[in-house]
Amino acid sequence: MSISRKNFVVERLRKEKLMELLAKGQRLDGRGLRDYRPLSISTQMVSKAEGSAQVYLGNTAVIAGVKTSLDRPYRDTPDRGNLIVNAEFLPLASPYIELGPPNENAIELARVVDRGIRESGMVDMSKLVVKAGETVYSIFVDINVLNIDGNLLDASSYAAVAALVTAKLPEYVLSDGGTPARTGNTIQLPITTIPVSITAAKIGEYALYDPTEEEEAVMDTRLTMAFTEDGICALQKGGSGGWSPAEVMKLVEESFEKAKEIREQIRRGLGLGGQGETDQGTGS
Amino acid sequence: MRGKKYAVPGDLIAEGKSLAPGANAYKLGNGVYSMAVGIVEIAGNRAGVVPLEGKYVPRQDDIVVGIVIDYNAIAWTVDINSIFYGSIFVRDLVRRGSREKLAISNVLNVGDVVAAKILSFSVNRDPLLSLRGPGLGRITEGEIIRISPRSVPRLLDRRERLYKLIEDATGCKLIIGMNGLIVVSGTPDGVLLAAKALKLVESEPRYDALVKAVRNALNVGEGKVGEADR
Amino acid sequence: MGKLIDEQGKRTDGRGPYDLRPYKLEVGMLKNADGSAYIEMGKNKIVAAVYGPKEVHPRHLVLPDRMLVKCRYHMSPFSVEERKTPAPSRREIEISKVIREALEASILVDEFPRTALDVFVEVLESDGGSRGASITAASLALANAGIPMKDMVAACAVGKVDGQLVLDLNDVEDKEGEVDMPVAYMPNLDEITLLQMDGKLTVEEFKAALNLALKGCIQLYEAQKKALYDHYFNSPKE
Secondary structure (H helix, E strand, O other): OEEOOOOOOOOHHHHHHHHHHHHOOEOOOOOEOOOOOOEEEEEOOOOOOOEEEEEEEOOEEEEEEEEEEEEOOOOOOOOOOEEEEEEEEOHHHOOOOOOOOOOHHHHHHHHHHHHHHHHHOOEOHHHOEEEOOOEEEEEEEEEEEEEOOOOHHHHHHHHHHHHHHOOEEEEEEEOOOOOEEEEEEEEEOOEOOOOEEEEEEEEOOEEEEOOOHHHHHHOOEEEEEEEOOOOEEEEEEEOOOOEOHHHHHHHHHHHHHHHHHHHHHHHHHOOOOOOOOOOOOOOO | OOOOOEEOOOOEEEEOOOOEEOOOEEEEOOEEEEOOOEEEEEEOOEEEEEEOOOOEOOOOOOEEEEEEEEEOOOEEEEEOOEOOOEEEEHHHOOOOOOOOOOOHHHHOOOOOEEEEEEEEEEOOEEEEEEOOOOOOEEEOOOEEEEOOHHHHHHHHOOOOOHHHHHHHHHOOEEEEOOOOEEEEEOOHHHHHHHHHHHHHHHHOOOHHHHHHHHHHHHOOOOOOOOHHHO | OOOOEOOOOOEOOOOOOOOOOOEEEEEOOOOOOOEEEEEEEOOEEEEEEEEEEEOOOOHHHOOOOOOEEEEEEEEOHHHOOOOOOOOOOHHHHHHHHHHHHHHHOOEOHHHOOOOEEEEEEEEEEOOOOHHHHHHHHHHHHHHHOOOOEOOOOEEEEEEEEOOEEEEOOOHHHHHHOOEEEEEEEEOOOOEEEEEEEEEEEOHHHHHHHHHHHHHHHHHHHHHHHHHHHHHHOOOOOO
16 A cells, blocks of 8 residues: 655755755755756675665665576566566665555555666666577576665666676577576676666756755656666656656656766776667677 | 536636636636636636535634544544544533543543534644534434535525425435534434435536436425425 | 557457546545545456555554555456566566656555555556556555545556557556556656666657657546546546
């Protein structure tokens, strides 16, 4: 059952200051309405994981790990690898987290990040087949939220994307006996594109990118958008309020451009080449 | 917009810069919109809606009929068919000093029906009830008929006094709770007829049609209120 | 995979690209619930029920300044081709959340502090676009329960099949199409209260898809109002 969330209380004086600043195009931390906080990405820090990435977006901290294995394919996709995305808000991430199985926020987070990755075609799952209909690679992306200061959706997406791009997994082929065997090589995942997640919060008549926890506590509603180089591949409106159609269309247009900026940042952070050099194939 | 009688949520019920929203309505731009399913009511410059649905919201001084469902040393808990349960403090009924000698349940027990007055109700506290007053207290005979609380005003409306019409035509006595619970006491046939009439009150939102239907059901002609009234 | 739109522009169920499926709306058929409604949309058969406002249980969840809204979207095990286990899936949990958020935007939650509102939606048969149909029915149930609302909320989904934007996806189009975009809308306030999308759309295609969805929502909005009028004011007993 989904239940209205009790937000932590933002004191009245601070809320008033927030509204005053917004009218002048500023935010409490000095950013403009369209600015993202400093983004830092580090990768390959968990040696037992095939891929890993830690992202700091302002004070929001997320770590994503990629584990791979061989499995049966899902029945309706016998010629593709499996992608499974999970997320957890660790109790250490905030004083308000209750211990327990992932609640609706963690589940929503995992599913939205999954859609951004899956629908963009970021990983060419058709290249992750060892024996069609029988044995494929399963790619598990597990997202752990380490510190909550707003915009977990974008931070988690950037971490998952970075972990997938830099993952190194053992290569399997079909042996003469018809069973999967390791070749001894490590391969990288076949990456075709970098999807970028952009989240905006609505406070009154203003739309702000990359909201902090405080801004999320007072926002009316939120829109998370995932972009490829050609367009949109996922959308999720979150929170109780609403956006007008005109606001949504303008926001999507602007965010498509913003996503290009963030994509460059991510590529630089991952040491990828200039535009167009994303195809990594299965060789290395 | 003129003469719009009914409304559902989101309907524009009146337009005008100087209009103010009445009950169950809000203003957006120059228009007043309905927030509920109901009958449009425009008085002066206020446009509102009398809702047909909704739970009873306790109001100070309302008389309600309730059922005792629990008690402790301090109060009885009463189901008044509302959003919250009501409370009757033990000290409302039991004189100080006599409490030790009397079992709380001897005064009012679980399952008892009471006619009570709302002493107070606010956003911070559950409804407080009192049994002190004429006509209030434990009800010892009769049957509870439930109608939607929103229909009770139609029953009490002074134009035709339908409650009196029903009492006179059936020979029953009615204790009417603003919360939609009505205690009917009389002969079995009388109670049956009264119940039928009360259900009509609930189902017919248009007052004139309702009056006709009730008179019909009670076999009472136009203009006559019944012999007992003379 | 066969074509989903034939040479005459007809979809798998014979509709044109901008046609809603046949639908049916009913109000107030469950007597215990404070409000209830039933919707058929294509083969979707969905019941919605509302209990409240009422006391909050468990007590520690109570919100001092507003109504607590709880929502459960659940698919019956027999609602789909292959029996679905009754335990809530991750999909149902996410859908419960977005439905709650879509409806909460219309409810004046500040009018009932310290109370709870339970919204239950049960999908008896599923045929694509069930979350939209659920919202349309749940909004009717709220009106039937007398919950004060700013506006009715109507919802539907648009998609893209064989390169063509289409309104109100059926089951096959939902599973095999290129885009799935559910939208919920309150026409008076011009507010979108549910918006999700997966697939691939250019920014321009997205705008066209959104406009198409809103047209569908407005059609269903008119149908909701008609259902309420028919139930309350146009009684055939006269």
